Amino acid sequence: YRVFFAQVGERLRHTYEGRAGRYERVEQFRADLLLATRSLKSNRGVHAGYQLVRRLLLRVDTFGFHLASLDLKQRADVHHRVIAQGIDDAQWLQRPQAERTERLAGMLARDVGPVAPLDALGKRTLAVFEAAQQCRARFGERSIGNYIVARTQGAEDLLAPLLLARWAGVDDRRSGAVGLDFAPLFESGDSLRGAGRIMRDVLANPDYREHLAARRVPQPLFVGYSQAGRDSGYLAMRLAAYDAQRELSATLADAGQPAVIHHARGGSVARGGSRLDAMISAAPPETIDGHLTITEQGEIISQNYGLKANALRTLERAFGTLGVATLASRRGSARRETAGEHEILARLADGSRRAWRSLVVDEPDFHDFFRSTTPIDVIERMQVGSRSIWEGGAAGSGALSIRSTPWVFAWSQSRHFLPGWYGAGQALADEIAARGVDALRDMHGSWSFFASVVSDIESQLARCDLSIADHYIELVSPSLRRYAGVLKAEFERCREAVLAIKEEADLLDGDRTQQRAIQLRNP
Secondary structure (H helix, E strand, O other), rough: HHHHHHHHHHHHHHHHHHHOOOOOOOOHHHHHHHHHHHHHHHOOOOHHHHHHHHHHHHHHHOOOOOOOOEEEEEEEEHHHHHHHHHHOOOOOOHHOOOHHEEEEEEEHHHOOOOOEEEEEHHHHHHHHHHHHHHHHHOHHHHHEEEEEEEOOOHHHHHHHHHHHHHHHOOOOOOOOEEEEEEEEOOHHHHHOOHHHHHHHHHHHHHHHHHHHHHHHHOOEEEEOOOHHHHOOHHHHHHHHHHHHHHHHHHHHHHHOOOEEEEEEEEOHHHHHHOOHHHHHHHHOHHHHHOOOOOOOOHHHHHHHOOOOOHHHHHHHHHHHHHHHHHHHHOOOOOOOOOHHHHHHHHHHHHHHHHHHHHHHOOOOOOOHHHHHOHHHHHHHHHHOOOOOHHHHHHOOHHHHEEOOHHHHHHHHHHOOOHHOOOOHHHHHHHHHHOOOOOHHHHHHHHHHHHHHHHHHHHHHHHHOOOHHHHHHOOOOOOOHHHHHHHHHHHHEEEEEEHHHHHHHHHHOOOOOHHHHHHHHHOO
């Protein structure tokens, strides 16, 4: 065994240094370890080395030669800019979605290559596909994860990177497969609401179906939260993401194509960062299949996983809830909302969206109020992050011009926490005034998704500290201070509606631990 593992170690050294006699694939290394485990078990070595080799096998299965899989991400419009160069069509980006989809399908079917030279952007974009192929060849298939297409709005946004990968020459001509798994990221309100239709159009393309069949992996799908919250408000964002999961699951099931839904969420509630167990319980029952893939960001990683006890508790809660939800789904005992309940929530989401957009998006002076009453100018100057905090790299006007993370962080710093509740108060108050509170109370008690939404809004209201926010308001010019009254009125509407639905006297009366934590932290 010593001689054998000395040879394995030497081969690993050659692999690390890229010399001859190395392991060409991690599977070869794993096969050597399996040979050793079988030998130890056959020769009474279970207590004389087997466990050590088994532990190494677990590490190989977890980390391979790559340590961590690298996901790639690019905006859909970048792909289209490169294709516009390659086919020498200056009007490509302005053409209707249906026309671009049809032309891309034709180019894929005929294996059409670029007819015009590419500039630096085009060459860099194709080089990414080549680098990904080289990484997989050297470090293993799992070294490169999903190729995420941000800002997916239509089927053409998934066909475009498939065509570019072929232009880069990284496809298998026999199988039609490209060694990448293209994953749409549905992140705006419109793309979430159209997610099912988009995937139906994509799967109608024979070249894309051929690619999926050759890859033999589930179709990865990313559901985003941040951008939808920024353009539609929190309540509308949550319902759009909920419906998108259901639509995507049904669409892929109808096509006979397995899929994995990834939750691309941020750390704060306003960016989809509910507690893991609450998020699982609130998912559509038919989308629960024993799999859970989420993003964890920033301080949440330290908070949930920085200490071993915290990490175990986080995972226990997530896996426990996932197991129970999966069992209920498979037994058919999971409760789905009624058509009437969904209609009520759709009405609330629509009212919330209108209230949000009328102030945050459509009110021309509100952006100046935001810049004055939050420390966004300080965040803007901080030398952290890999890109500008502004969409397109330059400061614009309106909420849609700023990236989601600094938008949420800025409102948190001024203690408004506005992205987590604004608009919901008006919608809930209108519903209660028109139809009473009883239906909402019944929904809160029987529909876990609605209960989760109300609880998350409540937690954001509880974190607000309008006495501190008033100090920030003093920084605003007198002509813009009218917005402070608008925010306070909406805060009170939202607070009163939540307390009425939950039948509480004060915020977080039903969660004394969180209530006490906020009270202790506020001073």
